[in-house]
Structure formats: structure tokens, C-alpha cells
Amino acid sequence: MTGPLVLLNAQYLPASHDWRTAEGRAHTPYAADTFVRAAQRAEAAGVHAFFQADFSGVNRAALRAGPPLTVFEPFQLAALVATATRRIAVMPTVSTLYTHPFSFARSLASLDRIARGRAWVNVVSSFRPGTAIGMRREVPRERRHAQFEEFLGVTRALWASWPPAAGEPDPATDRFVREDLIRDVEHHGAFYTQSGPLDMAPYSADFPYTLQATASAEGLRLAARTADAVFAGTPTLGAAKALRAILRREAVRAGRPADSVALLPGAFVHAAATREESERLLRARLRQTRALTGPAALAELRSRFPALRLDGVGAADKLPADLLPEDPEAVFAAHGSRLLPLWDLARTPGLTAGEFAARALLLGEHAQFPGTPEEIGDELRRWYEEGAVDGFQFILGNDFDALCDRVVPRLLSTG
Numbered sequence: 001m002t003g004p005l006v007l008l009n010a011q012y013l014p015a016s017h018d019w020r021t022a023e024g025r026a027h028t029p030y031a032a033d034t035f036v037r038a039a040q041r042a043e044a045a046g047v048h049a050f051f052q053a054d055f056s057g058v059n060r061a062a063l064r065a066g067p068p069l070t071v072f073e074p075f076q077l078a079a080l081v082a083t084a085t086r087r088i089a090v091m092p093t094v095s096t097l098y099t100h101p102f103s104f105a106r107s108l109a110s111l112d113r114i115a116r117g118r119a120w121v122n123v124v125s126s127f128r129p130g131t132a133i134g135m136r137r138e139v140p141r142e143r144r145h146a147q148f149e150e151f152l153g154v155t156r157a158l159w160a161s162w163p164p165a166a167g168e169p170d171p172a173t174d175r176f177v178r179e180d181l182i183r184d185v186e187h188h189g190a191f192y193t194q195s196g197p198l199d200m201a202p203y204s205a206d207f208p209y210t211l212q213a214t215a216s217a218e219g220l221r222l223a224a225r226t227a228d229a230v231f232a233g234t235p236t237l238g239a240a241k242a243l244r245a246i247l248r249r250e251a252v253r254a255g256r257p258a259d260s261v262a263l264l265p266g267a268f269v270h271a272a273a274t275r276e277e278s279e280r281l282l283r284a285r286l287r288q289t290r291a292l293t294g295p296a297a298l299a300e301l302r303s304r305f306p307a308l309r310l311d312g313v314g315a316a317d318k319l320p321a322d323l324l325p326e327d328p329e330a331v332f333a334a335h336g337s338r339l340l341p342l343w344d345l346a347r348t349p350g351l352t353a354g355e356f357a358a359r360a361l362l363l364g365e366h367a368q369f370p371g372t373p374e375e376i377g378d379e380l381r382r383w384y385e386e387g388a389v390d391g392f393q394f395i396l397g398n399d400f401d402a403l404c405d406r407v408v409p410r411l412l413s414t415g
């Protein structure tokens, strides 16, 4: 595919409306129709995939902050959306920790058949704080990537257990299914034993487009070996550029072309009639939650990121040159993608430690794009053209109509 790849996260539509108003409540996350309408609008705008994150459990802290981010089991919603659309891909999330490869393979193969080849998938290891609360983890944290890789390997072997010809009815031999062509999997690994084949013929010969959500160096190397795309948080342009360069190098190291794995970070859209108005609203919203300056900001930053070299530094002091390693690859290798935005921010000339801390605390996990819809579209396009990203996932924001009618067409336009 040429041009940026654009994903719509299912939570965008309900979250973009104020549920305290009757108009906002019309977009309730409890009605599947809310997401069907969103996917149809997004499809008309040129969005490539309708995505649903999934957290395998109740996150009470998140629920206290507003409506639930997800309600429906993702494969069921994806199937429903697929039957109501024609071009957009449907992309549920599967947790390698809480699903068996066989159950996953048949859900995905069924979805691919229902969607006539439009099934994509987001694969997560679910080891993030706040995820899958109340469930038991059978896999220790340090083995999650090994389990993930084996999970994906078994699933792909199941997919391939029916070569396309096996599912083609053959009047010459009077066989609806060429059972003789179906291959047993015979996998006996550290985490899974899978002997038999899948129980149905997948619609597509190729395994679906696979996204992996990750924030660590080991996770990124795994994606470079096994995935088609990475979903990560890159709240600054410099962090995105650094992460994409590392991902491309890792793909080559894994024996694949540099552009075989796309970086698709999250984006939050804050559209308004003027840029000033949009920035004012965004600042007010961010300050409401994180109103810290000077020494207080510095103390908070220290406690959140103990790896930063801030010993003996006061808020009015110059930011130390050795706050983080100079090379972003070294920062990423030691700390994952979480510290790349701080590495990027630290390159701003003339910041005191207090100013740096205040700005750092205002950065969220994902990039925030304020402006008019056209300015936002142009800025997103700039990120793409400067080689920082291969596309975006729209997770949260306001004004869903402006996103579909004005932001996405601008981002995708080649003119």
C-alpha cells in the first residue's frame, strides 16, 4: 500500500460525544449500532481498518473516569461491522495470555470468511498495569514474548493446515473438501501442544494483517520478526522518527525488508474553528488533570521516571546534559519507547529542569493534534512525509464528523 494507513479505534465515536447530553447519549457504547454507523462513516472517508482494543477485564480506575472504553467482545462486533460494510478491514484484539491459539485461529478464520478477506488482527500480550485485573496469569512477565511468539507460530501453522485447494469442492473426485490435503500441525512447544489441523478452511490464503501493541525493546524486536505493524505511543514527532528508524533497522536485522513492518502510533484529535481556540481547550483540559510547575513538577517527574539523571538538580537549574543517553537507540534499549518523548523534549534548547518537567508531564502516551481540521490533516501528513510514521490510529478526540469529512481526506490526499 502507498500512502498513510489509517485505523479508526472503536472508542473514538462514543468518547467524542458528551454522554451528559441527550445528543451524546445517542452514541452509547452499549449499542452495537453506534459502532456500525462509525465504521460506515469511516469507510466512506477512506479509513482502512476499524479497530477494537480489548483489556480482558474490568479496570475500575478507567471506569471512574467516564463511559467504558470497550463493551463488546471484539470478534463479535467485528463480524457485525463486516456484514454492514464493504471495503474497510475489521480488526479485533486478541490477548495471547487469555486465548488458546486454536480458539483464536478459528475465530479469526470465521471472521475472515464473514468479512470476505477483510479480517486484520491486533495481538497483545496483556502485561500492562490495569489490564486483565482479577485474572490469573499463568505466564511470568519475563516469558511473555516467548509465549507470544509461540502463540503466533501455532496460529499461523493452523491457518496453513488447510492449503487453499483443500477447501475447493472437486466434482472430478466427488469431494466437497479435499481432506487428503489438510495437514496436521504436530506442534509440541514450551507453552502449547497442538497436533491436529484447524477445523475450517480460511477464506484468505495469507494470514491476516497483524498489528502488535508494544512499548519495549524486546517487544519491538519480536514485532520486527513476526508482525506487519506496531502500535505504540509516540507523543512527539522526534520520538516517532526515532522509533520508526529503530523498527526499520530491527526488521532488516530479522532478515526482512525495512518497510515490511509499519509504525502506526495513536493520535488524539482536537479540532476547533481556529487553532488558537483548539490549543486553548487542549491546554485547559491537560492542566485540569496535570497542573504542576517548577519544583512540584520536578518531584513528580522524578518519581515517575527514576531512570532520569536528576540527582541534585533544582527546578531553576539548566537541564543536565546527561539526563538520558544522547543516542535514542540507547534510550530505547534501556527503557523502551516510554522515555523516547522525554529524550526528544530534552533536545529543546534553553529549558530549565522545572520547565522540562512541567512540559514532560503534559505529554500523554499518544500524540495530541490541536487545530482546525485542515491544520490537523496537514500536520498528520507532515509526520508521514517526514518519515516519522507509516500511518495513524485515531483513538480519541472530539468532532467525529470533522475527523471523517475533513481530517482523514486531507491526510490521505496526494495533492
Ligand SMILES: Cc1cc2nc3c(=O)[nH]c(=O)nc-3n(C[C@H](O)[C@H](O)[C@H](O)COP(=O)(O)O)c2cc1C
Binding pocket: 053, 054, 055, 056, 093, 095, 123, 124, 125, 126, 127, 128, 131, 213, 214, 215, 216, 218, 219, 220, 231, 232, 233
Ligand atoms: C500502545 C499500546 C496499546 C496496548 N493495547 C493493549 C490492549 O488493547 N489490550 C491489552 O491487553 N494490552 C495492551 N497493551 C499492552 C501490551 O499488550 C503489552 O502487554 C505491554 O505493552 C507489555 O509488553 P511489551 O514489553 O511488549 O511492551 C498495549 C500496549 C501498548 C504500548
